[in-house]
Amino acid sequence: MLAGRMMAFPLTLTHILERARTYFPTHEVVSRRPDKSLLRHTYAQIHARSVQLARALDRLGVAKGTRVATLCWNHHAHLEAYLGVPASGRVIHTLNLRLHPTELGYIASHAEDEVVIVDRSLLPLFEKFRAEVKSIRHVIVYGDDGPVGDGYLDYEKVLAAESTEGYVFPELDENDAAMICYTSGTTGNPKGVVFSHRSMTLHTFMACSADCLGVRGSDVVFPVVPMFHAAAWGLPYATVMSGAKLIFPGPHLDAASVVELMAQEKVTLAAGVPTIWLGILALLDASPGKFDLSSVRSMLIGGSAAPPAMIEGFRVRHRLEVMHAWGMTEMSPLGTVAHLKSHMAELTDEQKLGYRSSQGFAAPFVECRHVDESGKILPWDGVTMGELEVRGPWVAQSYFGDDGADRFTKDGWFKTGDVVTLCAEGYVRITDRSKDVIKSGGEWISSVALENALMSHPAILEAAVFAGRHEKWAERPLAAVVFKTDKTATSDELRDHLAQSFAKFWLPDEYIVVQQIPRTSTGKFLKTKLRELYGDRLITG
Numbered sequence: 319m320l321a322g323r324m325m326a327f328p329l330t331l332t333h334i335l336e337r338a339r340t341y342f343p344t345h346e347v348v349s350r351r352p353d354k355s356l357l358r359h360t361y362a363q364i365h366a367r368s369v370q371l372a373r374a375l376d377r378l379g380v381a382k383g384t385r386v387a388t389l390c391w392n393h394h395a396h397l398e399a400y401l402g403v404p405a406s407g408r409v410i411h412t413l414n415l416r417l418h419p420t421e422l423g424y425i426a427s428h429a430e431d432e433v434v435i436v437d438r439s440l441l442p443l444f445e446k447f448r449a450e451v452k453s454i455r456h457v458i459v460y461g462d463d464g465p466v467g468d469g470y471l472d473y474e475k476v477l478a479a480e481s482t483e484g485y486v487f488p489e490l491d492e493n494d495a496a497m498i499c500y501t502s503g504t505t506g507n508p509k510g511v512v513f514s515h516r517s518m519t520l521h522t523f524m525a526c527s528a529d530c531l532g533v534r535g536s537d538v539v540f541p542v543v544p545m546f547h548a549a550a551w552g553l554p555y556a557t558v559m560s561g562a563k564l565i566f567p568g569p570h571l572d573a574a575s576v577v578e579l580m581a582q583e584k585v586t587l588a589a590g591v592p593t594i595w596l597g598i599l600a601l602l603d604a605s606p607g608k609f610d611l612s613s614v615r616s617m618l619i620g621g622s623a624a625p626p627a628m629i630e631g632f633r634v635r636h637r638l639e640v641m642h643a644w645g646m647t648e649m650s651p652l653g654t655v656a657h658l659k660s661h662m663a664e665l666t667d668e669q670k671l672g673y674r675s676s677q678g679f680a681a682p683f684v685e686c687r688h689v690d691e692s693g694k695i696l697p698w699d700g701v702t703m704g705e706l707e708v709r710g711p712w713v714a715q716s717y718f719g720d721d722g723a724d725r726f727t728k729d730g731w732f733k734t735g736d737v738v739t740l741c742a743e744g745y746v747r748i749t750d751r752s753k754d755v756i757k758s759g760g761e762w763i764s765s766v767a768l769e770n771a772l773m774s775h776p777a778i779l780e781a782a783v784f785a786g787r788h789e790k791w792a793e794r795p796l797a798a799v800v801f802k803t804d805k806t807a808t809s810d811e812l813r814d815h816l817a818q819s820f821a822k823f824w825l826p827d828e829y830i831v832v833q834q835i836p837r838t839s840t841g842k843f844l845k846t847k848l849r850e851l852y853g854d855r856l857i858t859g
């Protein structure tokens with residue numbers, strides 16, 4: 319065997335940080351504050367501040383490998399932690415500010431967080447679980463209104479005490495941990511996923527490749543997706559590596575605030591979960607011509623299924639392109655992107671929408687297969703449903719601690735828990751989370767397919783389909799629907815609408831009108847809650 323003769327140059331995030339200072343020192347990072355004013359930093363400043371943060375952690379005696387948690391909205395200081403913490407050999411742990419304090423206490427203790435960087439506005443939340451976390455040694459408060467109390471350090475003062483000159487980041491092994499992120503876990507305890515420098519760097523290359531997210535230097539990138547949700551889908555690192563302009567929304571995530579900032583800063587690539595974009599579509603429909611979004615080349619939507627009616631609504635009514643992608647925290651998170659292949663250019667709009675509203679096909683180096691309950695590999699025929707399994711260089715091979723070993727197969731695949739079909743072209747279509755699957759009389763019914771169809775009805779803003787218990791059929795589908803303002807429809811009308819596309823036994827037994835659909839901390843429908851509230855009504859009447 320002849321060995322390759324190339325350098326074993328380490329794939330670390332440090333390179334991405336240094337590169338930004340060297341090549342893009344004047345390019346901007348814009349953060350919107352809680353009072354909606356904008357803070358502007360250059361990459362040279364972000365680099366300098368990341369150095370100061372690294373030095374401050376040295377001074378505080380924070381050892382290499384130690385977890386430094388963030389409890390923050392999306393803003394420049396969070397980016398400084400994304401860069402300075404791993405580049406200095408520590409591990410950033412992004413805490414999800416939408417979780418219950420009990421869960422946060424569990425997660426921060428499990429990760430053994432020693433330092434916490436917390437937004438001033440989130441201190442009341444932090445105080446609710448701080449006492450639970452025995453490992454915490456330092457709390458650094460970010461935010462600019464007034465002095466911090468005893469027992470806290472002030473982020474700006476901590477940084478100001480350190481020099482920006484002459485710091486050399488330590489040499490790291492590319493397999494060292496860079497970040498820990500916990501899964502949102504609607505059942506069981508959340509599980510820690512530990513990204514390495516290497517996995518994050520490879521994921522960044524992929525995010526920048528044209529046929530994935532295609533992040534490039536000329537972009538103005540706007541991660542509305544929180545930085546605590548699967549590393550904001552890798553966008554901060556991809557943006558810094560390419561030298562693109564980065565816009566952070568801070569805490570204002572309502573449709574009007576998001577769209578205003580997009581128009582003002584001429585965003586080209588925005589990213590968030592479907593809920594955000596459903597609100598934006600409703601706003602754009604209601605105020606034609608008010609917002610100039612002509613700079614936007616793509617809106618990346620993932621985290622849960624983007625309804626085809628929304629994708630088409632943006633394209634037809636507002637000339638905005640949706641890029642639908644699927645991923646998981648365990649996959650850093652990008653797995654598949656729903657681009658059309660070059661030979662699909664001649665397809666009809668409807669056929670194109672079929673592919674673009676699927677979850678897409680695998681990114682390079684991500685491998686997919688789907689299996690039945692006995693582990694048998696299933697055919698890619700577009701109809702056979704099975705659990706999706708994946709492997710690749712940015713897919714977890716185990717969780718932090720001893721949790722969840724049953725999610726990893728003996729032959730080296732990760733069991734996603736998503737029930738899918740795969741078509742001959744390799745496009746994945748998620749029909750359900752395995753725990754949300756509706757099994758009626760032994761047949762599987764796809765709640766996602768029913769939801770997408772319901773959301774194409776003109777009166778419906780949102781719909782979630784879930785399993786109701788049934789004496790004869792074991793389970794039957796029930797639908798919870800939210801109507802658009804001033805719109806309504808009868809159950810018969812909704813049933814007729816669905817009957818055009820689905821077999822009779824798929825049609826929900828009931829349509830329950832609700833004000834809003836309960837959601838998880840990362841914006842997914844919380845079907846356990848729907849089942850808890852309404853799941854027994856077919857039995858109890």
Ligand code: AMP
Nearest residue numbers: 502620621622623643644645646647748
């Ligand atoms: P998380 O780790 O919080 O990102 O959650 C990952 C899960 O979100 C996946 O296993 C899917 O069930 C769901 N998910 C993510 N993206 C999509 C998508 N584009 N369509 C449908 N479900 C999605």
